[in-house]
Amino acid sequence: MKKVLALRSIQIGGKRLYLAPWTDGASFQKNVIKKVSTWIKLVDVPHSYWTREGLKHIASAVGLPLSLDKQTATLNPMKYAGVLVEIQYDCAYPKAVWVPVIDDETGEVVKIRVGIDYSSVPQSCSFCRAFGHYDSRCEKNPSYVKPPAKEKAPQKNKGKEKEKDVAGGPVEKTRL
Numbered sequence: 001m002k003k004v005l006a007l008r009s010i011q012i013g014g015k016r017l018y019l020a021p022w023t024d025g026a027s028f029q030k031n032v033i034k035k036v037s038t039w040i041k042l043v044d045v046p047h048s049y050w051t052r053e054g055l056k057h058i059a060s061a062v063g064l065p066l067s068l069d070k071q072t073a074t075l076n077p078m079k080y081a082g083v084l085v086e087i088q089y090d091c092a093y094p095k096a097v098w099v100p101v102i103d104d105e106t107g108e109v110v111k112i113r114v115g116i117d118y119s120s121v122p123q124s125c126s127f128c129r130a131f132g133h134y135d136s137r138c139e140k141n142p143s144y145v146k147p148p149a150k151e152k153a154p155q156k157n158k159g160k161e162k163e164k165d166v167a168g169g170p171v172e173k174t175r176l
């Protein structure tokens with residue numbers, strides 16, 4: 001359980017769940033989640049980067065690398081490497097990083113593009129500086145318009161209601 005909580009958020013059936021350790025008196029606020037972990041794919045990683053350090057180095061362009069998926073952990077070069085990273089609310093979600101590689105033929109350093117795919121981009125808010133909702137849904141956003149409250153059902157038998165009011169008189173306060 002502790003391990004799950006350390007991830008801070010998990011995905012179940014396409015929905016992201018935010019987790020926080022339960023402490024006495026703590027209220028669960030989704031606005032205070034500053035970091036979440038998410039899987040990313042590093043596409044076309046050069047062979048020389050297929051080491052734990054190499055993959056971590058590339059993934060750190062996105063966030064803090066936490067672990068490699070099972071296939072990637074074998075360090076056999078494949079089409080992509082799966083890495084779990086911890087990202088901050090203001091993650092830039094770069095689509096690619098360029099890594100220096102020594103060209104076998106010329107011996108010169110060339111830059112190779114490594115693509116980055118995101119399994120999901122969690123909602124985040126720049127007003128709250130946290131995950132959990134979008135700017136457009138934030139009450140701190142000056143241009144946020146609160147959805148109208150449900151309209152009250154039209155009152156029926158208004159006359160009757162009034163009659164009842166009169167008959168009932170002022171509501172008595174009840175001590176609890």
Ligand SMILES: [Zn+2]
Pocket residue numbers: 125126127128129133134135137138139140
């Ligand atoms: Zn917000």
